[in-house]
Amino acid sequence: MTDTLLETPLAKLHGELGGRMVPFAGYSMPVQYPAGIMTEHLHTRAEAGLFDVSHMGQAELVGEGAAAALEKLTPADVQSLKPGRQRYGLLLNADGGIVDDFMVANTGGRLFLVVNASRKHIDLPLIESVLPAGVSLRPLPDRALIALQGPAAVAGIATLIPEIAALSFMGVWEGVWQGLPLIISRSGYTGEDGVEISVPAEAAEAFAKTLLGLPGVQPAGLGARDSLRLEAGLCLYGNDIDAAISPVEANLVWSMGKRRRMAWDFPGADRIRGELDNGPKRLRVGILPEGRQPARSHTPIHAPNGEVIGLITSGGFGPSVNGPVAMGYVVRQHADDGSALQLQVRGKFLPARVAPTPFHPRRYAR
Structure with a gap:
């Protein structure tokens, strides 16, 4: 596996912790540890899970006009982002499809980016292609990224770095701890309170071990990360959003700045404006199957009369809700909460209904 796959700076630690490694996005990544996915999921909800997300792409945009340049590719309002704050955004293609979703932070003097x-390999050249003279994109392959998620996460890391306790959701702190330059955001992709920490790669293992020594912290893998984000109703690129899906169809209009929706000066604006005015043909919705049988990605969705009206994009068992949960796209006429659906699972039709997301309450530090 390691002959063809990249490894993160925490590869040795995953081995020591008994991580079961699988290929993911070109990397060898831990899907779970000996405790198992359900235990890791529930422990993160109750205390704190530590996730290696170093496979994500980190970069910084430097130079006057960096925010305006990035707005050539996204409807997010980057120029209004204050120092010490982070924002979720979407990169769009000329047809209004989603090239990727990303995080952007204003660290004061530069923009810090995290992409999928x-x-x-697509995002960074695309961003570089729109930069004016004086603005440069600097990839940061020499940094690891660690997510500490759960109700005990911030209290734990604040015993090391007290400033983190004062951050609100999407707040960012940049500083030096024991000689290490860190960028810490109060954010994550589990629906829980927590932090994501950018740390120099050579110090990542020692830093992760320090975090694992905090009260209530246990390692968690990709399996728990996926079930947590699904319960929280959060999109996974390549499953729930892709280059053919618009922000309107994906129910991500909230990520588009008000100023940007007045100027309509971003890629795919004509399509998106039309969908906002007239309604899209399909919409991403939450889906609750009846019974205990999960409906996985690519499961066909039918109306009660048998007509095919959509497709499941993410689905599985939700440990916190103790039942199956899913997301998918259905034609707009069947997208209202409570709408009856039939899911074709292993040749049988299972009843389901459209349900609001998140399936489990998000507990961000507002």
Whole structure:
């Protein structure tokens, strides 16, 4: 596996912790540890899980006009982002499809970007292609990224770095701890309170071990990360959003700045404006199957009369809700909460209904 796959700076630690490694986005990544996915999921909800997300792409945009340049590719309002704050955004293609979703932070004097592992080879050249003279994109392959998530996460790391306790959701702190230059955001992709920490790669293992020594912290893998984000109703690129899906269809209009929706000066604006005015043909919705049988990605969705009306994009068992949960796209006429659906699972039709997301309450530090 390691002959063809990249490894993160925490590869040795995963081995020591008994991580079961699988290929993911070109990397060898831990899907779970000996405790198992369900235990890791529930422990993160109750205390704190430590996730290696170093496969993600990190970069910084430097130079006057960096925010305006990035807005050539996204409808997010980057120029209004204050120092010490972070924002979720979407990179769009000319047709209004989603090239990727990303995080952007204003660290004061530069923008810090985190993009998806499977898309960084596309995102970074795309961003570089729109930069004016005086603005430069600097990839940061020499940094690891660690997510500490759960109700005990911030209290734990604040015993090391007290400033983190004062951050609100999407707040960012940059500083030096024991000689290490860190960038820490109060954010994550589990629906829980927590932090994501950018740390120099050579110090990542020692830093992760320090975090694992905090009260209530246990390692968690990709399996728990996926079930946590699904319960929280959060999109996974390549499953729930892709280059053919618009922000309107994906129910991500909230990520588009008000100023940007007045100017309509971003890629795919004509399509998106039309969908906002007239309604899209399909919408991403939450889906609750009846019974205990999960409906996985690519499961066909039918109306009660048998007509095919959509497709499941993410699905599985939700440990916190103690039942199956899913997301998918259905034609707009069947997208209202409570709408009856039939899911074709292993040749049988299972009843389901459209349900609001998140399936489990998000507990961000507002």
